[in-house]
Amino acid sequence: MDNKLLTGTLEMMMLEVLSQGPSYGYEIVQTVLSRSGGHFELKEGSLYPALHRLERQKLLGSYWTEHEGRRRKYYKLTAAGRKALDAKRTEWKAFATGVNGVLGIEYGLV
Amino acid sequence: MDNKLLTGTLEMMMLEVLSQGPSYGYEIVQTVLSRSGGHFELKEGSLYPALHRLERQKLLGSYWTEHEGRRRKYYKLTAAGRKALDAKRTEWKAFATGVNGVLGIEYGLV
DNA sequence: GCTATTACCTAGACAGACAATGCATGGAGC
């Protein structure tokens, strides 16, 4: 994956996944992988720093659990996180529309 | 414009503009601005390094002209540049589809 | 004992976009 395009969308996708219920690092990777049609394989070196960043910004909360001898750190969206997600979705749509405009591609909601 | 999203799409948009005929820095900025609906205002600090980068990669060729006392450096797409643009367009579509998939947004060609 | 999978984490490298700045010309307004 030589994809520079990801910059700025990773956090949005992580927030999106967490908007549908608490999850943990490893599971978030799997979810994004499947929901992107196998396209986006988050790397730990991006994922964990991003999770910590978002938690510092109070967009996520967290708690530890134990499952079959392995510890898991669950993250969940805060109210501020939900607002941030909405903003990022709006921004993404405007961005994608702008790029498609330059490319001469006309897309519309199905 | 606090837009990290641009990473990786700048070059594509510049190539796209140049695919419709030779142009120069200042004009490229104007073209992208108008075709993105006023959304993307390329900065010199991004534009010129990118132009030089693309020229080094032989995706662009260039020549100087003089216009009303001001010198202009025109850039034009090479055959390799056209191929690269096609590849980037394909990559962009796959990327946007992936992101929209994660966001649960269904888009289709109008 | 070895390996794969699950699960967490970090340090450092790297790239790309930006702000700031510089230089130069021509035309409009005062």
Add this chain to the structure above:
DNA sequence: GCTCCATGCATTGTCTGTCTAGGTAATAGC
């Protein structure tokens, strides 16, 4: 004559986000 703005090229330094590459540790299967 002077200043300001738009045009037009370019570079430097900074910031930030992603990735590479490493580390720890438990469980299960061979």
